[in-house]
Amino acid sequence: MTVTVRDLRPDAHADLEGFARVRHAALPFVLVTPESLAHDLTQMHRDAHYRPLVAVDDDGEVTGTAQVHLAHDSAVPGQGNVNIYVHPRHTRRGAGTLLLRAAEEHLTAHGATRLLAWVLDEPGNRAFAERHGFRASRSAHFLRLDLAHRELPPLQDPPPGVELRPGSAYAGDPRPLFELDAETTADEPSDVDIEFTDYEVWLRETWRHPLFDAELTTVAVVDGRPAAFTAARTDGATRYATGMTGTARAFRGRGLAKLAKNDSLHRARAAGYTEAFTGNDTGNEPMIAINKWFGYELCGTEVRYVRELG
Structure with a gap:
């Protein structure tokens, strides 16, 4: 059977559905929908040179995917991201190799000097x-x-001077959440230092993203200032995820992030969501401990792989 690699067509519903189907089969812990894929393709910053690819078989079925882009929001130029996932029923047929070759050619043409890829911690993928x-x-x-089915920790009243607000309370002016997100993201463990400096880009890529749920996002406010938050993403059906949970440096050590996340989880369950997902760097032991306190269980591990070009 022949495998062909081509660009994802944003105007073809079958492509978007196929891409989402493969991602869900290969990586069920991350929320992806056809709407989120179309949004990323049309709204991601032009300097990212974002190019999603699909591998298709002779019948036109999408069997593999690649998300390919430059880390435009890094202070270090030339960092290329390529994340490849092949449907478990279609591995070992050459799709991954063809997707990687096309991704490398694209990123190299746009100045990439380093490739970074997340790979599931399984023998075949690592090999x-x-x-x-x-x-x-x-x-x-x-x-x-x-x-x-899992019991959540009971809700607690915020301490004096602390108020919990939904993210939607900032719909008129989300800039305070942008500033909080930028500060906490800068402190996240990563191979690539990320800097959120462009508010308009953040609005397009984060605030207006179809998976972002402002109503289920919870913000802990101290003296009128957003001090901690947990950002919710949902698929609009049964799956909920926290894309980021963090606290501004001046307010750390007070349990505000845990307070915000517990509030968001309770409200997500009340809204009918039945599964919650999150992710942590394996070295982020404090956050892993907090998530286990909530009842989260480990369901997978991925490894960042790096290759220098040239």
Whole structure:
């Protein structure tokens, strides 16, 4: 059977559905919908040179995917991201190699000097990365919480001077949340230092993203200032995820992030969501401990692989 690699067509519903189907089968811990894929393709910053690719078989069925882009929001130029996922029923047929070759050609043409890829911590996936010259770097866990059956910690009243607000309370002016997100993201463990400096880009890529749920996002406010938050993403059906949970440096050590996340989880369950997902760098032991306190269980691990070009 022949495998062909081509660009994802944003105006073709079958492509978007196929891409989402493959991602869900290969990586069920991350929320992806056809709407979120179309949004990323049309709204991601032009300097990212974002190019999603699909591998299709002779019948036109999408069997593999690649998300390919430059880390435009990094202070270090030339960092290229390529994340490849092949449907478990279609592995070992050459789709991954063809997707990687096309991704590398695209990123190199736009100045990439380094490739970074997340790879599931499974023997076949790691062997594929190492055969293509990548070396293992940091790792991260996926965690899942059964919202339908697992008891959550009881809700607690905020301490004096602290107020919990939904993210939607900032619909008129989200800039305070942008500033909080930028500060906490800068302190996240990563191979690539990310800097949120462009408010308009953040509005397009984060605030207006179809998966972002402003109503289920919770913000802990101290003296009128957003001090901690947990950002919610939902698929509009049964799956909920926290894309980021963090606290501004001046307010750390007071349990505000835990307070915000507990509030968001309770409201997500009340809204009918039955599964909650999150992810943590394996070295982020404090956050892993907090998530286990909520009842999250480890459901997968991925490893960041890196390859220098040239």
